[in-house]
Amino acid sequence: MQRTRFSEMACSIARTMDVIGEPWSPLVLRDVFAGVHRFDQIQADLGISRKVLTERLNHLVEQDVLERRAYDARPRFEYHLTDKGVELVDLLMVMVRWGDRWLAGEAGPPVLYRHHACGEVSRVDLRCTRCGEPMHAGDVDLLPGPGSAG
Template sequence: MQRTNFGEMACSIARTLDVIGEPWSPLILRDIWVGLTRFDQLQEDLGISRKVLTERLGYLVDRGVLTRRPYDRRPRYEYVLTPKGEELVDLLMVMVAWGDKWLAGEAGPPVLLRHHACGEISHVELHCSNCDKPMRANDVDRLPGLGAVA
């Protein structure tokens, strides 16, 4: 079965899913964000097959989300988030807030986030880049952009 190429669609959600829409990619990004940067660390933490991990890491490197950095003469590499990858982690933090609210259950969130600027435990919220007011799905109108298909 051939995979649909979401990257060619005139939709930013589809294009993003083309990069991280399969289940392993966000988990790989999460692990790299928390400091598990080497192949063996990732494989052990995720329990993912070596073949799938190799494919996913290569795909994320090819898409500019990760970069490979040698750490040994064999050569062996560790994986580092690029600026593009760091912004995808921002997206994952929004997913964390949703999961904590709707799926954490009585046990509560499995991880807490402490904000460097204020030192407080917090969660990510979406705000308008112009007025800084909360920005939710019902607070916006969708208008055609320059990249819209005619």
Template sequence: MQRTDFSEMACSIARTMDVIGEPWSPLILRDVWVGFSRFEQLQADLGISRKVLTERLNHLVDRGVLERRPYDKRPRYEYVLTDRGRELLDVLMVMVAWGDKWLAGEAGPPVLYRHHACGEISHVDLACAHCGKPMHADDIDILPGPGAAA
């Protein structure tokens, strides 16, 4: 099945979905983030087919989110997050906060996050880069930007 190409749409959400909109991609990024860097580790943790994992890794490398580095004389590679990929983890952290709030149930969140700067267990909270006040969907107006479609 051919995927729809969202990369040329004049919409940052669509362009981001073109990179990580397939369900396995965020899970692969999560695994690389927590230390699973080799194909076999990723496959074992995710239970994903070799074919699908290969396709997803190639896609994430092609989009500049992961980098492939050789670790053996044979053509074996490990995958590491690029700067672009590390920044994409912020999107995943927002997804974590939402999932913990709305889907964790009585058991609570499956993972806790300790903030390096203060040492406290916390979660991501969106704030305005200009004034530092909370910034959520109800707190903004949407205006056309310089890259808006004509």
């Protein structure tokens, strides 16, 4: 069965899903963000097959979300976030907020995030880049953009 290519759709959500929509990709990005950079470490942490992890890492490198850095002459590589990948982690932090609110249960969130600027444990909050006010689904209207499909 051939995979649908979302990258051709005139939709930013679909295009993003083409990059990270496979279920292992966000978890690979999470691990790399958390400092797990080597193939064997990522595989051990996720319990993912070598074949699937190789495919995911290759895809994320091709998409310029991760970069390979050699650390051994064999060759062996570490994986690090690119600027594009760091910005994708922002998206994952929004997912964390939702998961912490709706799925964490009585035990509470499994990870806390301390903000460098103030030193406090906090959560991501979506804000308008123009006025700084909160920006959530009920606060916006959808308008056709310059890249809309007719």
